[in-house]
Amino acid sequence: MTARLLPFALLAALLWAMAALHLLPLAQWPAWPLDPARMDIPQILLGFGLMPRGVVALLAGAGLGLSGAILQAVLRNPVADPTTLGISAGAQLALVIATMLAPSLLDGGRWPVAMTGAGLAAGLVLAIGARRGFAPVTMVIAGMLVGMTASAVATAMTLARGEYLLSLVIWNGGSLVQGDWSGVRVLAGVLAFGAVASALLARPLRVLSLGAEGASGLGLNVAGVRLLAVGVAVVLAGAVSAELGLIAFVGLAAPALARTMGAASIPRLLALSPLIGALILSVCDGLVLLVADHVGEMFPTGALTGLIGGPLLIWLLPRLRGSTPPGTERAEGPAPRRDRPAPLLAGMALALVIAALVLVWIGRVPGGWAVLDAESAAAFLPMRLPRLIAAAAAGASLAIAGAILQRLTANPLASPEVLGVSGGAAMGYAGVVYLAAAPTAAMLMMGTMAGGAVTLAMVAAFVSRREMPAERVLLAGIAVSALAAAVLSAAMAAGDARSFQILGWLSGSSSAVTMPGALALATLAAVLWAGALAARRWLAVLPLGAGIAGGLGLPLRRARLLLIALAGMATGAATVLVGPLSFVGLMAPHLARRLGLARPGDHVAGAALIGAGLMLAADFGARMAGFPYDLPLGLFASLIGAPWLIWLMTRPPR
Known part of the structure; x- marks a missing residue:
């Protein structure tokens, strides 16, 4: 058994010896025991560095x-x-x-x-x-x-x-x-x-x-x-x-x-x-x-x-031998079902608008917290309004993607972060940064959207070919996320300007967003929202399983591909702003379901509104906590999401 390791041992020794000989010829290698007082610089580098x-x-x-x-x-x-x-x-x-x-x-x-x-x-x-x-x-x-x-x-x-x-x-x-x-x-x-x-x-x-x-x-x-x-x-x-x-x-x-x-x-x-x-x-x-x-x-x-x-x-x-993961609907117990969701959705939308207005008018100044007067608010509005619109649109997009993925996989632990969609979007972003001499905002958005959609399609294809249960989709996505993190780590370790651009983006920030960019993201979020609502029949039938969905005449392959593309585009668009990890796509659909928004259309709408509100809260925290400097938006979104995730997974099964 150990004989099979001998070629690898020889390869490791050969690679190290090549590096050592490149640094210093064999005849000049220092004698043992090593004494730095008697060694020149190359010998010290070999004896106390490479060895x-x-x-x-x-x-x-x-x-x-x-x-x-x-x-x-x-x-x-x-x-x-x-x-x-x-x-x-x-x-x-x-x-x-x-x-x-x-x-x-x-x-x-x-x-x-x-x-x-x-x-x-x-x-x-x-x-x-x-x-x-x-x-x-x-x-x-x-x-x-x-x-x-x-x-x-x-x-x-x-x-x-x-x-x-x-x-x-x-x-x-x-x-x-x-x-x-x-x-x-x-x-x-x-x-x-x-x-x-x-x-x-x-x-x-x-x-x-x-x-x-x-x-x-x-x-x-x-x-x-x-x-x-x-x-x-x-x-x-x-x-x-x-x-x-x-x-x-x-x-x-x-x-x-x-x-x-x-x-x-x-x-x-x-x-x-x-x-x-x-x-x-x-x-x-x-x-x-x-x-x-x-x-x-x-x-x-x-x-x-x-x-x-x-x-x-x-x-x-x-x-891998496993069992149903925590967080399934059966383990959590039946979610409440609201008969008249319209008043709740209207109230959530109104609360979101009020919150946005409040965040425009209050803030920190060198002397502490303050409510801005009309003149100051008008001066700050061109700076604050784009980032508020962009943050809300990004949160809504991630929540829509999470709602789609949870219904597509019939697993409430699914989210863009968990299924590797965010990781794929991150690789798409990094690819544009390294391949394009002067990447524009449109190029970066297209790259992240394509990366998210392609990654999710690969995960779905891998799992479907092997007829794995739904929880394996999560692990396949996590594997993709791990690979994406390794690729990004290798890219950033080079230490050039592109590396620091990627590092800055990984944490997420809305400080540099412009009004055209914010409006474009909001328009895209609205289009994705409309697409998800148009597919509500598919979203209602798919969680019942492939057999029942096929028996009801649902075009399974086409439905899955379209929903995958929709979730990938939503994640890619949002990832450009908030970075690849926020957990909004995991939290918002859960909160919407727990509020009784069980029907697909109500579920998607409620998740989008909750996601927008969560990201507004994260943006406010990123602006205020490190005043006068902006802290990473993705950090605050993660700090909101991590306790929720831990609470969700520690709940005992029922």
Whole structure:
């Protein structure tokens, strides 16, 4: 089995040796032990830079591989790893917050902060999973969404503090650059701890593989073993995040490849996964060094490892055993149904108009809060009105897309963010930025709309060909989102002007919107709204299932394609303004349904009005919280959406 790894080990060694020889001929390599007083600059770069970097790649890869193997074994979930369960993103967010808001916390090192963030993220995901019996689909959905939220907040905070921008962008991408051997010593100690702990856990994990009931019957403390195993995995992943930043999906790939090589038992899985993880990260870092030697630019290795995660997760989906995810209508209980929704919709529309007027007249001035007089309001109106119109139109578009997707997939957890539509729209935006010499607003909007529609079509085609249940649509979309995040991370790590344009857009801002752009977005939202209302019969029948819909004469293929295109265009148009993550598309349709707007037309209308109101609130917060500077709109939308998402997924089934 290990003989099959020999070519990869030779490749990793060859790539590192090529980088080392490019830096310094073999005859001039420094002798051991290394003494910087007797070394010139190239020798110091080799002995205290490239050499520890090569060892750190092996140690970090081994740690992530072992962490993923432990998580997959204890949760009986083949797509669990520190990335898919949000552990690495939790550590990343904690370190970003500490760096910006409380740097004194880092005086004792980054470890305590990283472990706290990783532990809190893991605890949240485990709490959600425990309410649903640790179902694999539930765990991955919860973990990926917690991770997406943490990454979105970290990105927005990074953008908001310009003095940390470049260093945090590179660090968030997972940089293996070393300046001494301290990282090697730290990670070696952590890996030794993980090896001992995994050896002690191997037998309990074998018993747990029989199932919780069977293991309890044999006298195993199931809860204790789960906590210990997850704790070890968190320590391994948190240590790597503290030293190197966010390195994605090595913990997912290593155990998957170990199984394909015949590691059927848990002891073999725990033994082989660290070796494969070490080789994966080492080869990826060698490729980064090779590219840097030829083009002169260095980008974080973690950005490259992330590119394998999305395709690998999609490949693993047919092999994932799962159950219905949380949040289905049956689990939440029947939603109320309002007989006369017209008065409620009229009241919501009136409240939206009043809120917009209030937001025009109130604000902050150097002396504090104030209600503007008529002259000041007239002066500020040309600046405030476009962004209010644009924010409301973007919120309505995302809500319409969410309502369509939830009915199309018959799954109330579906939303543009979850199904990868926002990620595809983000790649479309980045593609226009990099391919067009001087991209216009119209080009950027067309690119994001096309990216969203194409991505959703690909996800739907992938799932329909394999006849997967509705919850697999969510995981396929999350895999696309992960791939999109990796592509964007690799693009931004280059550090040129286009990278910072993409980074600024990721957090979302309406500060630069013009009146023509706002009116165009509002017109498009109205057209999409009308299209969704025209398709209300399809939206009423599709949640009943393909069999019933086909029996009622619904043109399934055409209906799905048109609805996919509609949702993709709505998401793409809104994403240009608010960035790829806001959760408005998840919240607004839920709130509308809970208000009794059950009929498709009422549901879409109510969701659109609620989405517009939520985005107005987010825009107001973005303007006021950091006065006199505008903070990222996407950050505030995410902060509104994250508590709702967590509450939704922690509700016990009925």
